[in-house]
Amino acid sequence: MSTLIRGNRDLIKEMNRSLLLNIIRREGQLSRKQLTEISGLSVGAVSGIVAELLTNQWIVEIGEGDFTGGRRQTIIRLNSRVGYAIGLKLMEDRAVAAITDFESKILEYCEKPISSTANPQQIVDELALIIQTTLDDSEIEFNKVFGIGIGLAGVIRSKEGVVRYSPFFGWRELPLARMLEEKLHRPVWIDNDVNTLTLTELLFGAGTHHTNFLVITIGRGVGLGVVINNQLYQGINGGAGEIGHTVLYQKTPAPRGSGYQTLEDLAADPAVVANMMAYQPARNLGDVVTLADARDRNAIQVLAESGERIGVGLANVINILNPELVIISGEGTLAGDYRLKPMIAAIQRYVFDGLMDDVQIIIKPTDDKAWARGAASLVISKVFESPIVAASVNS
Amino acid sequence: MSTLIRGNRDLIKEMNRSLLLNIIRREGQLSRKQLTEISGLSVGAVSGIVAELLTNQWIVEIGEGDFTGGRRQTIIRLNSRVGYAIGLKLMEDRAVAAITDFESKILEYCEKPISSTANPQQIVDELALIIQTTLDDSEIEFNKVFGIGIGLAGVIRSKEGVVRYSPFFGWRELPLARMLEEKLHRPVWIDNDVNTLTLTELLFGAGTHHTNFLVITIGRGVGLGVVINNQLYQGINGGAGEIGHTVLYQKTPAPRGSGYQTLEDLAADPAVVANMMAYQPARNLGDVVTLADARDRNAIQVLAESGERIGVGLANVINILNPELVIISGEGTLAGDYRLKPMIAAIQRYVFDGLMDDVQIIIKPTDDKAWARGAASLVISKVFESPIVAASVNS
DNA sequence: GACAACCTTTTTTCATTCAATGAAATATGA
DNA sequence: TCATATTTCATTGAATGAAAAAAGGTTGTC
Numbered sequence: 001m002s003t004l005i006r007g008n009r010d011l012i013k014e015m016n017r018s019l020l021l022n023i024i025r026r027e028g029q030l031s032r033k034q035l036t037e038i039s040g041l042s043v044g045a046v047s048g049i050v051a052e053l054l055t056n057q058w059i060v061e062i063g064e065g066d067f068t069g070g071r072r073q074t075i076i077r078l079n080s081r082v083g084y085a086i087g088l089k090l091m092e093d094r095a096v097a098a099i100t101d102f103e104s105k106i107l108e109y110c111e112k113p114i115s116s117t118a119n120p121q122q123i124v125d126e127l128a129l130i131i132q133t134t135l136d137d138s139e140i141e142f143n144k145v146f147g148i149g150i151g152l153a154g155v156i157r158s159k160e161g162v163v164r165y166s167p168f169f170g171w172r173e174l175p176l177a178r179m180l181e182e183k184l185h186r187p188v189w190i191d192n193d194v195n196t197l198t199l200t201e202l203l204f205g206a207g208t209h210h211t212n213f214l215v216i217t218i219g220r221g222v223g224l225g226v227v228i229n230n231q232l233y234q235g236i237n238g239g240a241g242e243i244g245h246t247v248l249y250q251k252t253p254a255p256r257g258s259g260y261q262t263l264e265d266l267a268a269d270p271a272v273v274a275n276m277m278a279y280q281p282a283r284n285l286g287d288v289v290t291l292a293d294a295r296d297r298n299a300i301q302v303l304a305e306s307g308e309r310i311g312v313g314l315a316n317v318i319n320i321l322n323p324e325l326v327i328i329s330g331e332g333t334l335a336g337d338y339r340l341k342p343m344i345a346a347i348q349r350y351v352f353d354g355l356m357d358d359v360q361i362i363i364k365p366t367d368d369k370a371w372a373r374g375a376a377s378l379v380i381s382k383v384f385e386s387p388i389v390a391a392s393v394n395s
Numbered sequence: 396m397s398t399l400i401r402g403n404r405d406l407i408k409e410m411n412r413s414l415l416l417n418i419i420r421r422e423g424q425l426s427r428k429q430l431t432e433i434s435g436l437s438v439g440a441v442s443g444i445v446a447e448l449l450t451n452q453w454i455v456e457i458g459e460g461d462f463t464g465g466r467r468q469t470i471i472r473l474n475s476r477v478g479y480a481i482g483l484k485l486m487e488d489r490a491v492a493a494i495t496d497f498e499s500k501i502l503e504y505c506e507k508p509i510s511s512t513a514n515p516q517q518i519v520d521e522l523a524l525i526i527q528t529t530l531d532d533s534e535i536e537f538n539k540v541f542g543i544g545i546g547l548a549g550v551i552r553s554k555e556g557v558v559r560y561s562p563f564f565g566w567r568e569l570p571l572a573r574m575l576e577e578k579l580h581r582p583v584w585i586d587n588d589v590n591t592l593t594l595t596e597l598l599f600g601a602g603t604h605h606t607n608f609l610v611i612t613i614g615r616g617v618g619l620g621v622v623i624n625n626q627l628y629q630g631i632n633g634g635a636g637e638i639g640h641t642v643l644y645q646k647t648p649a650p651r652g653s654g655y656q657t658l659e660d661l662a663a664d665p666a667v668v669a670n671m672m673a674y675q676p677a678r679n680l681g682d683v684v685t686l687a688d689a690r691d692r693n694a695i696q697v698l699a700e701s702g703e704r705i706g707v708g709l710a711n712v713i714n715i716l717n718p719e720l721v722i723i724s725g726e727g728t729l730a731g732d733y734r735l736k737p738m739i740a741a742i743q744r745y746v747f748d749g750l751m752d753d754v755q756i757i758i759k760p761t762d763d764k765a766w767a768r769g770a771a772s773l774v775i776s777k778v779f780e781s782p783i784v785a786a787s788v789n790s
Numbered sequence: 791g792a793c794a795a796c797c798t799t800t801t802t803t804c805a806t807t808c809a810a811t812g813a814a815a816t817a818t819g820a
Numbered sequence: 821t822c823a824t825a826t827t828t829c830a831t832t833g834a835a836t837g838a839a840a841a842a843a844g845g846t847t848g849t850c
Contacts, residue, residue, distance in 0.1 A: 004410075004413065004414045004417050004418075004625075004781050005410060005414070005783070006410070006411060006414060006434055006435045006436055006835095007402075007406065007407035007408075007410035007411050007414075007834090007835085008407060008834080008835055008836080009407075009807080009808060009809055009810095009834075009835065009836095010808095010809095010835095011402065011407070012402035012403060012404075012406070012407060012809065012810075013402075013808090013809065013810095015399075015400060015401070015402035016401060016402050016809085016810085018399065019399045019400070019401060019402075022399050023399075031825080031826095032825075032826065033824085033825060033826085039401055040401045041401055041810080041811095042810060042811050042812065043811090043812080043825085043826070043827085044809095044810070044811065044812070044813095044826095044827080044828080044829085045809075045810050045811075046826095047826060047827055047828085048809085048810090048827090050826095051827090064818095064819095065825095067819075067820065067824095068823085068824070068825095069820080069822080069823045069824060070818075070819075070820085070822075070823035070824025070825065071817065071818040071819060071820095071823075071824045071825040071826075072818070072819065072820095072824085072825075073824085073825065073826095074825080074826080155748070155749065155750070164749065165748060165749060211631070212630065212631050224715065226715070226716075228623055228624075228628060229623075229624070229626075230399075231624075233623060233716075234717075235607065235716060235717025235718070235753075236606070236607050236717050236718060236719040236753050237717060237719075237749075237750070237753045238717070239714075239717035239747070239749070239750040239753065240715065240716055240717040241715060242714040242715065242717070242747045242750065243714065243715060245714050245745075245747035245748075246710075246711040246714050246715065247707055247710065247711065247745045248643065248711075260707065260745065312642055312655065315641075315642065316641035316642065316643075316711060317715055319634075319637040319638065319640050319641050320619065320621070320635065320636060320637065320638060320641070320712055320715065320716075321621075321628075321630060321635055321715075322629075322630025322631050322632060322633070322634035322635040322637070323630070323631060324631040324632075350640075350642045350655065352550075352634070352637045352640035353550070353560060353640075354550065354559065354560060354632075354634070355550070355630075355632070355634040355637065358631050358632045358634065386399050388400070388783060402809090402810085403809080403810055403811080404809080404810065404811090404832080404833055404834055404835095405810095405833095405834095407833095407834060407835075408833090408834065408835095411834085411835085426800080426801095427800075427801065428799085428800060428801085436835080436836095437835060437836050437837065438800085438801075438802085438836090438837080439801095439802080439803080439804085439835070439836065439837070439838095440834075440835050440836075441801095442801060442802055442803085443802090443834085443835090445801095446802090459843095459844095460800095462799095462844075462845065463798085463799070463800095464797080464798045464799060464844095464845080464846095465797075465798035465799020465800065465843080465844075465845080466798075466799045466800040466801075466842065466843040466844060466845095467799085467800075467843070467844065467845095468799085468800065468801090469800080469801080791850100792849100792850090793848100793849085793850090794847100794848090794849085794850105795846100795847085795848080795849100796845105796846080796847075796848095797844105797845085797846075797847095798843100798844090798845085798846100799842100799843085799844090799845105800841100800842080800843075800844105801840105801841080801842070801843090802839105802840080802841070802842080803838105803839085803840070803841080804837100804838090804839085804840090805836105805837100805838090805839100806835105806836080806837090806838100807834105807835090807836080808833105808834100808835100809832105809833100809834100810831105810832090810833100811830105811831080811832080812829100812830100812831090813828105813829090813830090813831100814827105814828085814829085814830100815826105815827080815828070815829090816825100816826080816827070816828080817824100817825080817826070817827085818823100818824085818825075818826090819822105819823095819824095819825105820821100820822085820823090
């Protein structure tokens with residue numbers, strides 16, 4: 001059971017260590033005094049734990065605070081170079097890798113084509129190669145790398161490190177994490193790509209000070225990351241957040257003759273391009289946006305329709321989860337207000353009554369680097385994970 | 396932060412006390428030996444805590460286990476009469492009240508009409524009266540009642556005890572819990588009625604051994620209760636689970652000229668009756684079911700359509716939350732397979748790929764007593780609440 | 791059949807450990 | 821000297837785990 005955990009002295013120790021470490025991470029820099037106030041721990045406990053964190057180089061003293069009438073506060077902050085994380089985003093045709101420090105700052109970045117027809121072991125080999133290349137370029141010692149995080153589209157059983165289903169590669173039940181671990185002899189975690197992006201927001205982004213929020217990504221598909229009680233929600237088998245496969249809309253003809261289509265079929269970038277093609281040629285979303293910029297009414301209409309539909313899908317999720325923040329993200333945001341304005345209008349129209357007052361909406365464009373950084377956050381999230389969460393995951 | 400909590404000795408004590416109490420509740424009856432094994436605590440710790448629970452009469456020894464070669468195990472179980480809970484379900488035209496023991500067994504039940512046009516204070520007075528009547532009938536001392544739980548439709552900020560919005564009574568931001576507390580001088584908790592039903596399932600029903608599940612109620616409206624990580628999820632402001640207000644379907648004419656309608660408008664019991672009326676008179680869902688029983692094709696069609704639409708709405712939620720169990724409940728289940736079969740078919744059709752393998756579906760009819768019992772569970776849930784949850788709620 | 795010695799298992803007891811606590815001492819800088 | 825921040829340290833108390841005690845059946849003896 002999640003919140004029914006055996007307590008003992010060791011757990012307390014870990015809880016408080018994790019508590020202080022996370023407060024320091026969230027606040028950026030502060031003094032022992034402030035830590036005492038924020039954490040609620042006694043001055044003695046804070047003093048002891050901080051001393052230990054200093055010894056282990058998790059944190060560093062960076063100077064003194066302002067004079068307030070007595071002894072100055074010693075300011076401490078995270079030692080962002082206590083370790084490093086490697087993040088890998090695996091896409092249909094390429095993989096991108098980033099090495100970040102523990103504050104999610106990208107120190108090295110690398111991109112490489114991947115053949116989606118290769119077999120899993122070949123791809124694992126290629127991933128190992130990319131990691132090696134990136135490491136060599138960075139001159140960071142591999143043993144200071146805490147672990148490797150991989151983000152990819154699909155249904156991922158993160159806890160077990162298994163790709164339950166990957167649409168691009170056609171994988172089912174592939175133990176990707178273990179395969180790469182065996183090659184690299186270092187911990188590997190995998191998760192759905194949208195979830196990794198969500199973790200970045202939770203740890204370092206707009207979600208830092210929110211307990212319940214959503215990240216929706218618009219691009220080739222439509223994805224959703226769900227944070228509940230300060231934790232990424234994965235679902236019972238890694239399948240949470242399949243907003244792209246929600247069905248929405250009556251339209252004929254529809255697949256399977258049902259009168260319904262999925263949000264992804266209706267409103268993701270490929271749908272926008274396909275709808276545009278009914279009027280004139282367009283290769284990708286950029287083309288449609290260019291046309292819209294040139295005041296092409298059809299392009300504007302097509303983008304607005306996509307936005308409106310995603311807005312309806314998102315409004316439904318907001319009605320179910322009543323979050324306090326929604327972060328709109330993904331490559332599809334480059335369509336800008338053509339798509340976002342109708343989307344937000346639809347959200348406002350269809351969210352039930354007062355629930356709209358609760359929710360703040362933020363737009364956050366995403367590129368390959370952001371995805372790689374997200375994958376690295378997966379590693380960092382393990383470092384900062386609360387022992388209570390760790391305990392309940394293993395129960 | 397939910398899972399970052401200050402730890403100290405007191406918390407350990409409470410955690411382990413709560414852990415044992417909840418194991419005993421879940422398992423029904425067991426020995427200290429088994430408690431040691433299940434909890435992972437040391438024999439000494441279990442012995443001490445059990446002794447304390449016995450002293451405080453939370454548990455009782457009920458006999459000895461089978462002979463297994465040595466000293467027999469002493470079997471203990473919850474003392475269901477250590478205290479009582481009063482549950483109240485408030486409806487448009489009436490209120491029902493139940494007194495239950497701590498195992499959710501109804502000991503006394505009472506029903507009374509309510510005037511929805513009365514002002515809030517009058518209704519609070521009436522509620523107090525119902526509680527008093529029920530208590531008098533039961534001969535249970537009021538000071539052995541741990542608290543009062545109220546379930547009602549609408550958006551409820553449970554933590555603050557405030558009715559954010561009640562459609563039936565037109566209340567907004569009404570501090571209902573405080574009002575009744577002032578009259579009764581005993582703790583009052585309130586929550587959305589579907590949430591109270593969900594708590595019953597979590598504590599005593601099909602959800603006892605599940606960590607992530609949904610309860611959908613079909614009736615005058617369509618409601619949803621969400622359990623995540625063994626905890627009822629309320630949303631940031633009590634607004635979670637508004638599945639009835641998700642929009643789904645293109646149909647003309649629709650309100651606000653949008654081409655969309657809410658699930659509730661389309662598929663709840665009143666919609667079924669309204670749709671039936673297009674063919675012939677029907678006063679309520681029962682009439683429609685009677686017609687269906689008489690092989691009226693229109694009635695069958697109307698019920699199937701409702702089921703299918705709810706199924707689509709539910710499939711969408713399953714795609715988002717990937718639960719392991721869905722409990723279908725509410726008065727609307729009395730329409731039986733006419734509605735449920737198309738509903739389940741729709742769920743199976745629209746849930747994304749393998750996610751359907753994870754989810755078990757249970758039908759659970761509901762009557763007034765079940766609602767009252769649910770409201771009482773709200774009280775019991777507070778009794779058994781993990782101190783970690785309690786700590787994070789207050790942070 | 792009565793009774794003691796023995797065996798197995800469960801439960802309690804108790805010395806030990808160690809993290810938080812909070813008061814007192816110390817450090818720091820104006 | 822003063823105000824504030826930080827460290828030190830005796831105290832507390834919950835879990836731990838080993839040892840003791842309890843409980844109840846079995847076996848052996850007379």
